[in-house]
Structure formats: structure tokens, C-alpha cells
Amino acid sequence: MSIRVLVADDHAAIRAGLTMILDGAPDICVVAEAEDGAAAVRKAAALRPDVVLMDVRMPGTDGIEATRQVIEAGSAQVIVLTTFDMDEYVYGAMRAGAAGFLLKSVDATRLLESVRLVAAGDGVIEPSVTRRLMATFASVPEPVVPPSLAELTQREHDVLLCLGEGLSNQQIARRLGVGEATVKTHVSRVLTKLDLRSRVQAAVLAKDAGLVG
Numbered sequence: 001m002s003i004r005v006l007v008a009d010d011h012a013a014i015r016a017g018l019t020m021i022l023d024g025a026p027d028i029c030v031v032a033e034a035e036d037g038a039a040a041v042r043k044a045a046a047l048r049p050d051v052v053l054m055d056v057r058m059p060g061t062d063g064i065e066a067t068r069q070v071i072e073a074g075s076a077q078v079i080v081l082t083t084f085d086m087d088e089y090v091y092g093a094m095r096a097g098a099a100g101f102l103l104k105s106v107d108a109t110r111l112l113e114s115v116r117l118v119a120a121g122d123g124v125i126e127p128s129v130t131r132r133l134m135a136t137f138a139s140v141p142e143p144v145v146p147p148s149l150a151e152l153t154q155r156e157h158d159v160l161l162c163l164g165e166g167l168s169n170q171q172i173a174r175r176l177g178v179g180e181a182t183v184k185t186h187v188s189r190v191l192t193k194l195d196l197r198s199r200v201q202a203a204v205l206a207k208d209a210g211l212v213g
Contacts, residue, residue, distance in 0.1 A: 002029040003119040006047065006076065008040035008066065009033075009055040014104070018053060021108045028115060037066030044075035050119040052076045054098070056089045064092045071097030071197045077118045082126075094204055097197030100124035121184055122168045123200045149209065151193045159186040163199050164206025 005022050007030055009015045019030045031047050034040035037054075038061040044052055052070055056063040067078045079100035080093045090101060099118045102111065103126050114124040152160065155176070162172040169183045176183070187199055196202050206212050 002027055003051065003115060004029060004031045004047070004049040005115060006031060006040065006044055006049040006052045007033045008035075008037065008052060008058070008063070009081070010035050010058045011055075014055070018111070021111055022115065024108075025112050028112065037061030037063055040066045041069045041073075041075075044070045045073055049076045051115050052078045053115075054078050054080050054093075056080060056082050056093065062089075064089055064096050067093050067098050068096035077198070079114060079118055079124065094200055097201060099198045099200055102126050117168065120169070121187070121199075123166075123198065123203070125166060125200070148194050152190065156186055156190050156193070159183065160190050160194075160202060160206050161211055163187070163190070163202045164212035166203060 005028060007015050007018045007022070009018070012035075015033045015035075019033065022028045022030050031049050032043045034043050036058045040052060040054060041061065052067075052075075054063045054067055054070075058066075061069075063080060067080060070076055070078055077099045078097070079102060080090070080098045081102055081104050082090055082093075083104055093101070100114055100123055102114055102124065106114070106126070117124050149157070149160075158176060159172060162175060167175065169180050169187070172183045173180045187202075190202055191197070191199070194202065194205060196205065
């Protein structure tokens with residue numbers, strides 16, 4: 001079955017470009033477009049796409065708040081589209097539960113790969129965004145370890161460390177010597193026990209708690 005995508009951006013030309021790339025893939029289809037965050041939330045709730053490509057800066061409800069609402073409603077996974085001058089928004093969007101971050105300059109191959117990964121339950125972060133996020137983590141004075149970490153089994157703790165390193169399900173499976181289906185189960189349990197909405201939030205928690213460098 002095709003991966004169903006909703007494209008949210010206030011610029012019609014950008015929506016058209018993204019839609020053309022996505023619809024050109026045999027396994028992906030764009031089910032709707034939205035010109036602002038409020039429309040993205042409404043259409044995601046009505047259509048239940050697999051992935052929403054969400055611009056950050058939009059009129060009215062911005063991409064961060066829209067991401068939070070989409071994730072809280074369980075309507076879809078969200079990939080946030082950002083630019084170099086929007087670093088202050090990236091961390092907020094991550095906290096809101098976004099599963100991925102891409103620059104608007106992303107090429108077609110990377111865009112399609114990212115949509116497929118997020119639809120499959122993985123997360124994606126643009127390398128340049130990762131470097132900037134690491135600078136943010138480094139500025140935190142003292143790590144705070146949530147009490148809920150004690151609820152994790154050893155294997156779940158291992159999976160959390162892998163998430164903190166930004167590994168995909170396939171990479172985690174190879175490192176731990178288990179199947180990808182088993183990894184997905186562990187990731188789901190980690191998110192449930194830690195009351196998180198996405199694997200990217202789990203990565204943030206692992207770094208905030210000082211579990212990974």
C-alpha cells in the first residue's frame with residue numbers, strides 16, 4: 001500500500017514542488033495539502049495520513065503547535081521542514097513529538113527516503129540540524145535523570161541508548177543482535193514507559209539525562 005502524505009506549507013509553490021516529488025514515487029501519494037497549521041491539524045485528523053510534512057513558520061497556528069496537536073491526536077507522524085535560521089524552533093518541534101527534521105533544501109532522494117523511514121517507525125534528523133542540537137544539549141548545565149528510567153529493563157535501556165545515538169531500527173537490530181520486529185516492540189515499550197510521543201523525544205531524553213555524549 002502507498003504511504004499517504006499530507007503536505008503543510010503556506011507557500012503554494014513549495015507545496016507543489018514537494019507534491020510533485022512525492023507523487024512521483026511509486027509507493028507514496030499525497031492525500032492533501034494544507035496552507036497553515038490549523039488546516040494541517042484538521043486535515044490530518046480527518047484523513048489520518050501516515051506522514052505530515054510540516055513547515056515551521058506559517059500564519060496562525062505555527063508548525064510547532066500544529067505538530068503537537070497532530071501527535072497528541074495520534075493523527076500521523078510528522079516530519080518538520082526547517083531552514084538554517086530557524087534553530088530556535090527545531091528544539092520546540094522535537095519536544096512536540098516530531099519524528100524527523102529536514103532542511104527545505106533537501107534533495108528528492110533524501111526526502112523520499114525520509115518519508116519511508118518515518119512511515120516505517122524510524123526517525124530522521126538532518127546532519128547539520130543534529131550538530132546545532134548538540135550545541136543546545138551541551139549548554140544544559142546539569143543532566144536530569146527522570147525517575148521513570150528505573151522502570152526500563154536492561155534491554156529497553158540499551159534500546160534507549162541506541163535511540164540517543166540516532167540509530168535506525170535496522171542499526172539497532174544489528175547492534176543488539178535481534179530482529180527489527182523485536183526492536184520495534186522495545187521502542188514502543190520505551191516510549192510508553194517514559195510517556196513519550198516519538199523516538200526523537202526519546203533521543204532528547206537520553207541526551208538530557210547524560211546517557212549519551
